[in-house]
Amino acid sequence: MPDAPFAVQMENIVIRFPGVLANDHVNFTLKQGEIHALLGENGAGKSTLMSALSGLYKPTSGIIRVSGKPVSFNSPKDAIAAGIGMVHQHFMLVPTQTVTENILLGLDTPRFFMNLPAYDGKVLALQEQFGLRVDPTAKIWQLSVGEQQRVEILKTLYRGANVLIFDEPTAVLAPAEIAGFIETMRSLVAQGKSIIFISHKLQEVEAVADRITVLRKGKVTAEGFLMAGLDRAKLAQLMVGRDVVFAVKKDVQEPGGTILEVRNLQAANNKGTPALRGVDLSIRAGEILGIAGVAGNGQSELAECITGLRVCEKGSVQVDGRELANQPPIAAIQSGVSHIPEDRTRVGSAPNLTITDNVIMKHYRAAPIGNGRTIDAGQATQYAQELKRTYDILAPSVRTLARKLSGGNLQKVILSREITANPRLIVAVQPTRGLDVGAVEAIQEHLLAQRRQGTAILLISEELEELLTLSDRIAVLYDGRVMGVAEAATASVEEIGLMMMGTVQEA
Amino acid sequence: MRFPVTLLIEKRTDEIPGWLPAATSIGSVIAAFVVSGVVLALIGANPLIVYQFFFKATFGSWPALSDTIVKATPLIMVGLACAVAFKMKLWNIGAEGQLYLGAFFASTVVLVPLVPPESPKWLVLTAMVVMGMIGGAIWGFIPGYLKAKFDVNEIISTLMLNYVAILWNNFWIFDRWSDAGFQMTPTFVRTAWLPRLSDYAREYRMFSGITLHLGVIFGLVAAIVVWWVLSRSRWGYEIRLIGDNPHAARYAGLNIARNVVLVMMFSGALAGLAGMSEVSGVVHRLQERISPGYGFTGIIVAWLAKLNPFAVILVAILFGALIVAGREVQPSGISQMIQGFVLFAVISSDVLLRYSIRLVRAAPVEESA
Numbered sequence: 001m002p003d004a005p006f007a008v009q010m011e012n013i014v015i016r017f018p019g020v021l022a023n024d025h026v027n028f029t030l031k032q033g034e035i036h037a038l039l040g041e042n043g044a045g046k047s048t049l050m051s052a053l054s055g056l057y058k059p060t061s062g063i064i065r066v067s068g069k070p071v072s073f074n075s076p077k078d079a080i081a082a083g084i085g086m087v088h089q090h091f092m093l094v095p096t097q098t099v100t101e102n103i104l105l106g107l108d109t110p111r112f113f114m115n116l117p118a119y120d121g122k123v124l125a126l127q128e129q130f131g132l133r134v135d136p137t138a139k140i141w142q143l144s145v146g147e148q149q150r151v152e153i154l155k156t157l158y159r160g161a162n163v164l165i166f167d168e169p170t171a172v173l174a175p176a177e178i179a180g181f182i183e184t185m186r187s188l189v190a191q192g193k194s195i196i197f198i199s200h201k202l203q204e205v206e207a208v209a210d211r212i213t214v215l216r217k218g219k220v221t222a223e224g225f226l227m228a229g230l231d232r233a234k235l236a237q238l239m240v241g242r243d244v245v246f247a248v249k250k251d252v253q254e255p256g257g258t259i260l261e262v263r264n265l266q267a268a269n270n271k272g273t274p275a276l277r278g279v280d281l282s283i284r285a286g287e288i289l290g291i292a293g294v295a296g297n298g299q300s301e302l303a304e305c306i307t308g309l310r311v312c313e314k315g316s317v318q319v320d321g322r323e324l325a326n327q328p329p330i331a332a333i334q335s336g337v338s339h340i341p342e343d344r345t346r347v348g349s350a351p352n353l354t355i356t357d358n359v360i361m362k363h364y365r366a367a368p369i370g371n372g373r374t375i376d377a378g379q380a381t382q383y384a385q386e387l388k389r390t391y392d393i394l395a396p397s398v399r400t401l402a403r404k405l406s407g408g409n410l411q412k413v414i415l416s417r418e419i420t421a422n423p424r425l426i427v428a429v430q431p432t433r434g435l436d437v438g439a440v441e442a443i444q445e446h447l448l449a450q451r452r453q454g455t456a457i458l459l460i461s462e463e464l465e466e467l468l469t470l471s472d473r474i475a476v477l478y479d480g481r482v483m484g485v486a487e488a489a490t491a492s493v494e495e496i497g498l499m500m501m502g503t504v505q506e507a
Numbered sequence: 508m509r510f511p512v513t514l515l516i517e518k519r520t521d522e523i524p525g526w527l528p529a530a531t532s533i534g535s536v537i538a539a540f541v542v543s544g545v546v547l548a549l550i551g552a553n554p555l556i557v558y559q560f561f562f563k564a565t566f567g568s569w570p571a572l573s574d575t576i577v578k579a580t581p582l583i584m585v586g587l588a589c590a591v592a593f594k595m596k597l598w599n600i601g602a603e604g605q606l607y608l609g610a611f612f613a614s615t616v617v618l619v620p621l622v623p624p625e626s627p628k629w630l631v632l633t634a635m636v637v638m639g640m641i642g643g644a645i646w647g648f649i650p651g652y653l654k655a656k657f658d659v660n661e662i663i664s665t666l667m668l669n670y671v672a673i674l675w676n677n678f679w680i681f682d683r684w685s686d687a688g689f690q691m692t693p694t695f696v697r698t699a700w701l702p703r704l705s706d707y708a709r710e711y712r713m714f715s716g717i718t719l720h721l722g723v724i725f726g727l728v729a730a731i732v733v734w735w736v737l738s739r740s741r742w743g744y745e746i747r748l749i750g751d752n753p754h755a756a757r758y759a760g761l762n763i764a765r766n767v768v769l770v771m772m773f774s775g776a777l778a779g780l781a782g783m784s785e786v787s788g789v790v791h792r793l794q795e796r797i798s799p800g801y802g803f804t805g806i807i808v809a810w811l812a813k814l815n816p817f818a819v820i821l822v823a824i825l826f827g828a829l830i831v832a833g834r835e836v837q838p839s840g841i842s843q844m845i846q847g848f849v850l851f852a853v854i855s856s857d858v859l860l861r862y863s864i865r866l867v868r869a870a871p872v873e874e875s876a
């Protein structure tokens with residue numbers, strides 16, 4: 001569609017936050033029927049630019065045109081009326097209501113009498129058209145993350161969106177779901193929709209994007225480049241302004257004594273059904289044990305049992321010989337267990353506290369930050385500034401509130417806090433989710449440095465590539481059981497893939 | 508027909524400037540007085556004269572100012588009590604009951620008596636302060652424990668315990684310690700009275716008739732303590748963390764149940780101190796209706812002060828003045844009306860913090876055939 005008309009033109013967009021120029025005279029165009037990838041480092045201003053297009057923010061200056069006509073949005077409602085819909089990274093669905101009810105939520109029709117079955121039919125027709133299958137009568141809480149995402153997409157389509165904006169849609173999806181999502185995007189553009197796609201995963205961008213725009217520190221560094229003719233290395237270079245290695249090097253090293261010992265661990269999930277059905281694991285000092293598996297096979301529950309956040313029904317969790325199962329979280333913290341949680345906003349941070357208050361969350365009890373009954377504000381600030389520098393956290397100051405950080409920078413706040421706690425064991429759940437390629441590399445280096453210092457690391461990830469690069473051994477979880485453990489050096493992707501589907505491997 | 512201008516209400520995306528919350532609060536208080544003035548004018552009074560009288564009766568002279576501060580004193584402590592609990596999103600609306608129980612416990616020092624009647628003043632007063640705070644803390648402990656242990660909603664339990672506390676006091680006032688059948692205990696011995704400025708009238712003539720008592724110092728000290736706890740101490744950090752995100756607090760190893768109990772006790776102790784200050788500084792006996800609903804006004808005070816301990820002092824003085832004005836200006840409903848308007852205006856002014864509101868010219872309607 002090289003000569004297709006523009007669906008959206010954004011000209012000289014400036015968006016300023018106190019202390020931050022989030023978008024600095026940004027130009028961006030979207031052609032009808034294309035998939036346009038928006039790339040850039042953490043905090044480059046991607047979400048902000050798209051929030052302006054979807055009516056959430058008003059640009060300080062600049063012009064937005066939709067189908068050539070200048071528009072001025074005062075709310076997301078105005079944007080959707082102009083045919084622009086955004087699917088946010090954090091879904092906005094009501095868990096106790098059905099798919100159809102969620103799709104109708106906030107619309108003027110139906111007015112009073114719901115007559116849901118009729119609308120279920122409408123929703124089904126829409127699903128048929130775009131190949132987005134999900135039971136319209138199912139309640140949201142019964143759905144997987146991938147299905148919930150489909151509901152969000154249906155919601156925007158039902159409202160008549162022609163331009164769809166996806167902000168890091170694949171960050172929360174399992175690899176198998178990602179393939180399905182890419183298919184969905186293709187079928188959407190095949191039917192005339194136009195898509196803006198934000199992602200840090202360059203192979204996806206390579207696979208679907210027609211054109212790309214790259215932001216760096218609020219400015220455009222590549223405007224509407226054709227994807228054809230670019231490769232991953234070039235993309236990475238455009239994003240971070242330097243070459244990215246892509247493969248961090250892990251030294252061969254002999255692990256030390258056992259640190260984590262998990263025996264016959266059994267636990268239920270939030271719905272009360274069994275999630276762990278007798279898990280045995282052990283990790284030695286200086287060793288990284290990767291946990292592979294399709295999301296929902298017990299990974300979250302395993303992490304929560306070790307860190308004291310979940311009740312264990314049976315079995316034991318020992319760190320350096322100390323029993324931690326069914327102990328309060330403080331016991332794990334005092335035993336030197338760090339935890340990079342899966343949900344960075346709900347669990348990992350306090351949105352209305354400052355960066356400083358967020359990074360001292362686990363260090364405020366002891367000197368030098370804790371000082372008897374008081375907190376030494378000077379020490380706390382100094383510590384936060386040090387982390388901000390070392391981990392390259394982009395924010396005006398350490399007094400910035402956590403909720404104002406970009407997704408990736410919030411993740412860095414959590415990572416920096418957990419890695420610098422001098423841990424014996426790090427339980428890392430999706431540690432590099434939402435990070436740009438440069439930051440992924442930096443964090444992987446930090447984890448490997450911990451490994452060199454003799455820290456045991458439990459790495460739960462859905463990215464096989466990451467598991468294979470970082471882990472010494474990889475255990476595969478399927479339906480609450482360990483299907484097998486493979487040496488990362490010799491394991492093949494196929495072998496692990498089979499175990500993830502529940503096939504037992506002969507040793 | 509279309510209106511030539513429309514009101515455009517947009518959610519704020521920009522940072523609100525630091526002075527805006529204070530400005531809207533002050534602005535809404537002024538607005539409340541303006542609206543009340545209109546109502547006064549409609550019923551045939553001259554609002555300027557009424558307000559002039561108001562001002563004279565509340566701030567216009569030393570005795571008037573003293574009266575205002577005496578009324579503000581319990582409001583400061585009760586407002587702080589609510590602010591502490593609200594900071595952790597614990598909705599303690601039982602400050603009234605905690606105040607009554609504080610008054611009761613403080614009174615036991617004299618009425619049981621817990622210290623010999625001939626004890627020196629400092630000992631009696633210290634014992635009363637300690638007992639008052641213990642009494643309030645007990646009344647905070649009960650709902651706190653129920654919430655921590657059984658997840659009992661603290662709004663309901665604290666509200667109900669208010670009635671229990673008032674009836675408990677009545678039992679002792681009517682049945683046990685009644686002064687010749689009246690609904691009050693005998694007057695306390697002088698050593699149980701908080702020092703007042705009028706006590707020094709012999710040395711300083713200007714203090715004669717000025718009833719300002721030491722309780723106000725308790726309130727000011729309490730404000731400093733609350734400020735220090737919330738913004739400087741480790742515990743205050745924990746309170747803020749739990750208040751902002753309890754999931755994160757649990758993840759960070761905090762014992763939330765324990766903090767619920769402790770914060771409710773701290774909150775109760777502050778309200779209990781207000782009860783002590785009232786019996787020992789104002790009425791000098793335990794009696795029915797020691798509080799005309801200070802505990803409930805405290806909720807409003809804390810809220811209007813946006814949980815800032817020093818702002819609590821200012822708001823408490825405003826409400827103290829309104830109470831005094833209600834006594835001096837007849838009908839007393841006028842002052843209550845203003846209170847209502849102030850509350851209404853300040854709460855609705857929050858909209859200004861979250862939305863920006865502009866008048867814009869309506870877009871011309873496109874005629875379609």
Ligand SMILES: Nc1ncnc2c1ncn2[C@@H]1O[C@H](COP(=O)(O)OP(=O)(O)OP(=O)(O)O)[C@@H](O)[C@H]1O
Pocket residue numbers: 017018020022040041042043044045046047048049394395403404405406407408409434
């Ligand atoms: N509401 C806000 N108030 C103040 N600053 C903000 C606000 N929202 C975003 N910012 C700042 O604007 C900059 C751009 O943020 P944005 O969320 O657009 O980044 P991003 O490119 O989406 O990054 P990521 O890949 O990490 O999600 C960041 O420095 C961020 O801290």
Ligand SMILES: [Mg+2]
Pocket residue numbers: 046047048167406407408
């Ligand atoms: Mg973002």
